[in-house]
Each structure stands twice: as structure tokens, then as C-alpha cells.
Amino acid sequence: MEKTCVEDELTLTVTRLNSESKRRKICKSLEKYKADSAGILRSVQDHLDMLETDIEKKSREVETKENKLQVLSLKLGKVQKQIKAAEIESGDKEKELNLLRNQIKSEENHIEKQTDALEAKKREIKAAEIEAGDKRKELDLLRNQIKSEETTLIELKKSVQNTQRELELKKKELRTTSSVFVKHEQQPVAAEAEQAKRNPRGYVLNLVEGEIMDVHRKKESGLGELLLKNLVLFFEELAEIKRWDQSQLQLKATQVATLWKRLINIEAPRSSLEALAFLLFIVAYELKSLINEEETALLVTSVSNYKQGPKLFHSLGLKLKIPDYVIGLINNRHYIPAARLVSLFDLKDFSAQNLLMKAVIDLKRSALEKADNKDVGRLKAIVELAADYKLDIDISADLIAKLMFHKENPTPPELHCSVEAPSPSANGGSSGSRVGLQVPKRETKAFVNPSTNGRF
DSSP states (O other): HHHHHHHHHHHHHHHHHHHHHHHHHHHHHHHHHHHHHHHHHHHHHHHHHHHHHHHHHHHHHHHHHHHHHHHHHHHHHHHHHHHHHHHHHHHHHHHHHHHHHHHHHHHHHHHHHHHHHHHHHOOOHHHHHHHHHHHHHHHHHHHHHHHHHHHHHHHHHHHHHHHHHHHHHHHHHHHHHHHHHHHHHHHHHHHHHHHHHOOOHHHHHHHHHHHHHHHHHHHSHHHHHHHHHHHHHHHHHHHHHOOHHHHHHHHHHHHHHHHHHSSSSSOOOOHHHHHHHHHHHHHHHHOOGGGGGHHHHHHHHHHSSTTTHHHHHHTTOOOSOOOHHHHHHTTTHHHHHHHHHHHHTHHHHHHHHHHHHHHHHHHHHHHOOOHHOOOHHHHEEEEEEEETTTTTOOOHHHHHHHHHTTTTSSSSSOOOEEEEOBBBBBBSBBBEEEEEEEOOOOOOOOOOOSSSSSOO
């Protein structure tokens, strides 16, 4: 037992010794490891310090980058907004572009149509130029004819002067023989006075009928001035007589008025006094339906400057307000009487020149188909009106030539030619002759009753 215990103790001792040696080795190893670990830890610590410094640097860089990123984010937001606005604006621009493309297409179509119309106009212009060339040739021929007639006109003037001297001699002879006829005519004159007192309308109507028939028979241009002055007085007196037998005289008065109307050039009356007498005849015998609105306007405008003019406006049922009447004439395309009223009453709201140009345009359209005497009368009225009131109008020579010298006109309008015979010039030479074609101007003086109350 004891041996066993000793052995156990020895074993324990040996074990202890072994354990101490091992422990020493382990301690040495641990100290070495500790020393190595301390070096490693120092190197690690140094590395960590470096890393911390680097991390701080990186953190500052990150903060800087974040700040820059925020700035860029703000800029990016603005840019995105600008892009959206640009996209919206681009959409609007695209819509406008589409509209412009459509407009361009429509304009191209319009230009094509205008080009076609222009080509057609060019063809018309070429045709008109050809026609104008022919008309120029005709005008040249007419000028040559006028030049060839100058000498004839000079001779005619001399002949007229001789005829005037003969007429003066005839007048003297008539004065010497008039006393003989007065004695034989006293009894018929008394009978006529009794008839005029009993039936004044019938007497005046017979007088007018006889004079108009005499004018037609002699193919004269109109009634005499002295007769017209007396007729004006007669018609004014008859208009005051309200009661009269229409059944007996109305038909005859209508026939006489119709003949007289044919004698007067409605578009441009030869004499404003005759136009006044005719209108007073219409009023006195109540024949307003015999002339239409245009004819009434044409005649009334030629007598508006007479003292009977305003009363005629009222008697013929025309409006007293001249501007309204002018507007009505313009609406009905009666440009010539409208222009005369505008010029006569100096109406500032209208342009007589523009109205006459419209009348010229209408005249061109009418004369394109076929020129007639009515167109010639309208041209004469336009020229006279422009001359009376010094209006500047443009009338083509072709139109004048066509209307004044057309073949279908058997009775061309009467033109007065003023001829001056050759007269010696200051240096002893001849100044030559001059022929001027002039349209006779219309009378513009107001009517005044003659001082002698003669009766026809």
C-alpha cells in the first residue's frame, strides 16, 4: 500500500515537474507571442490610425461630393423642368408647324389658282393689245381724216359768216313785212285768246303738240328758247289749277309727252331749259308714270339749279333730303345723276370723281357687247359733267372711238368744232389753224323770267 502511495506521489511529482516545464515553455511561448502580438497590435494600431485619418479625409471628400451632388441634383431638377417646358413648347411649336404647313399648302393651292388666273389675264391682255393696235390704227386714220377736214372747216366758217350776213338781211326784210301780217292776224289772235280763257289746258296742249310736230317734221334738235320760256310760265300756271277734265286731255297729253320725250336726250339733255319745261309739263298734266326713276333723276339733276328745282323735287315725289336721294341713286347704280347732285350741292360725304369712274366702268361693260346711242349719250353726260365741275377722270381712247364712231350709230352725237383761221404771227409767219372737238357744255345759270311778258 505504502509502495503504491509512494509511486503515486512520485508519479504526481513527475507529473508536476512535467507540468512546470510545460508551463515554463508555455509561458515563454506566451511571452514571445505577447511580444509578437504587441508588435502586431502596434502595427495594427498604426494602420488603424492611418485608416482613421484616411477615413476622415474620405468623409470630408464624401461630404464635399454630397454637397456637389445636392447642387447637381438641384441643377438636374431645374434642367428637368426646363426639359419638360421645352417638351411642352416643342409640342406647341410642332402644332404651329403643322398649322403653318397646312397654311403653306393652302397658299400654294391659292398661288396655283392665281397663277392660272394670271396666265388667263395675260392671254386676255395680249388679245386686248392686239385689239388696241387695231384701234390705234383706226384712231390714226381718224386723225388723218380730221387733219384733212381742217381746210374744209375753215371754208365752212367763212361760209357760215356769209350765211349770218344773209340772215341779218333776211331779218331786216322780215321786220319790214311783219306789220302787214299783224293786221291780218288780229282776228285769229282774239279767237285764240277766247279759247285759252275757256280751256287753258287744252289750248296749251294744242300749242305744245303743234310745236313738237313741227320740230319732228323739220328734223330740228329741239324747241326754241323763247317758246320754252313761255311754256315754263304756262305750265307753272296750269299746275296751280287743280280742277280739269282729265278724261278728254289725258290721252292726248300722254301722246304729246311721249313725242317730246323722244325729242329730248334723257341722258344728256341738249338744253336744261327744255328739260325744265318737259318736267313741268309732266307735273301740270299729271303724267308722272311716263318716266321712270332713272329718267326722272337724270332730268331733275339737270334743272336742280333753277328756282323751280326744289318744287319739282317735291312734285315728282322725290325726297327732299339730297344725301339720302344720292345714296338711293348709288344703290341703284345711277352714278351720273348722283355725281351731278354731289357736285351741285357740294356734298362732302361723297366723291363725284369716284362715282364718275364707276359710271365709266359700267359704260365699258355695256359697250363690250354692243355700243348703242344710249351708251353714246352716257359718255356725253360723263364728259360734260367732268368738264362742268373740273373732275379728273380716265376714259380710254378705245372706248371713246368705239362709242363715237361705231357703225351701228346712224345718228352720231353732235360735236361742235371751234376753228381759228390762220393769223399772222409776230415774225410775219402763219400760226396755222387749230381745230378743237368739244362737247357742248350744259347751261348752269338759273332761269329768270323775261322782262317782256310775251305770249306765243
